[in-house]
Amino acid sequence: MGNTSSMLTQYDIEEVQQHCNNAFSQQEILSLYDRFCQLDRNGGGFISAEEFLSVPEFARLLRMLDGLNFKEFVAFLSAFSPRATLQHKIEFIFKVYDSDGNGKVTFNDMLDVLHDLTGQFISEQPREQVLTQVLEEAGYTKESLLVMSDFVKILGSSGLKMEVEVPVD
């Protein structure tokens, strides 16, 4: 009886809001909850990467969603809220690159992402050459390990637009 959002109490919503630094309004959190329940097919309270077979979009981001519960799901998506700071968005992009999570982005990490974006349309050698050339022009080398502050320096002035609207019925 009633719709699924009645399973969330006001306390739950406020807790989630806090966890994501108020990036989303209460209405948006309710919509995200409906969506989370839809994605959580087996009702275990967390999403697993296989459940995304039905969403025909990108793999790299979806892998990061593996095993998240609802609170973490909302915190993850908070980088896409219009209320999120530029710093937060750049941090998110950094985390996408830093696959082993050690706070340092290597040449290979960047190569992997470039590979995802260009697929078979640039082969391995040219891909490495492109990345090396562009890195050197920016003052880095193939062996450089980029950290968060480097990303802020590179992306900070670019007018980064990374926003998603949560549909609120």
Place this chain on the structure above:
Amino acid sequence: MSGIEGKLSSSSSELDLDRPNIEDYLPSGSSIHEPRGKLRLRDLLDISPTLTEAAGAIVDDSFTRCFKSNPPEPWNWNVYLFPLWCFGVAIRYLVLFPVRVIVLTIGWILFLSSVIPVHFLLKGHDKLREKMERFLVELLCSFFVASWTGVVKYHGPRPSMRPKQVFVANHTSMIDFIILEQMTPFAVIMQKHPGWVGLIQSTILESVGCIWFNRSEAKDREIVAKKLRDHIQGVDNNPLLIFPEGTCVNNQYSVMFKKGAFELGCTVCPIAIKYNKIFVDAFWNSRKQSFTMHLLQLMTSWAVVCDVWYLEPQNLKPGETPIEFAERVRDIISVRAGLKKVPWDGYLKYSRPSPKHTERKQQSFAESVLRRLEEK
């Protein structure tokens, strides 16, 4: 520094008879903006457009929405309405349901006791036999519709029996076929189902001239396409009914129409079906319930209310491709039935999407990277 040769290889073209070119359907605004100027590190590191698109799909994807059952909001959670509702449940399950089962049983008995003799006794007189079998199937469908108290309003001119025409309709449940069949003896093309439904398909529906396919068999498509063409040419065959969505959708959205029905070189007559959710949601969510459960749900509700519109027959316009024709007809049906159009292929419900979509994006990004690298 020597120039870097762009090793661009084009993606292998798959012989995709049925998969529409998805790029033709996506709104043009969704493509990544075209940057200019020399390639910089930040252009490679800035994956925000890609991430935004992916996050957009995570937050809300128009594909899963098509197959979500949206039952009407319950109104009974209230002190004085609740007992009334309980009383209603009692009537529906203890009075209406048994009566309906009896009606349906009578219908089956009448049908079987007539169709078997007709089938064998009139072996030599094929025309008469077919006419009687058609009538009996129509009768059986009427009994079915009565068994869930179907209140169906038909609008528009009734279909005529002419060769070189095909009927298309949006698809919500297998009862679509029954509702249409009680008015006109259509021949239909359907997925072969297991169980008792399959039994009915192979015996009774054979008499109205139905065509079977198997979604999972790729080679099947050519065989089926040929059968379709042969059927339409025949003067005496029943008009063919096709559900071009290829799968059941929840009656609020429409997914892309497969072009198969639109490249047969004949007139296409659209039919729009819209169910009123006032008493029951007629969407058959085949992933959630079997057809038997679905029928039981319908038989224990007050009524199934729906509107059927027979729309103006359409022909392929000069210079129009079959895909454009399919989209135009989908537009006509969606507007009439109040459905929102989404650019997805219904078969994605059963299998992974074709990699062509991602490949196209990769190709355009790769080309842009290599081009901008050369700029000074």
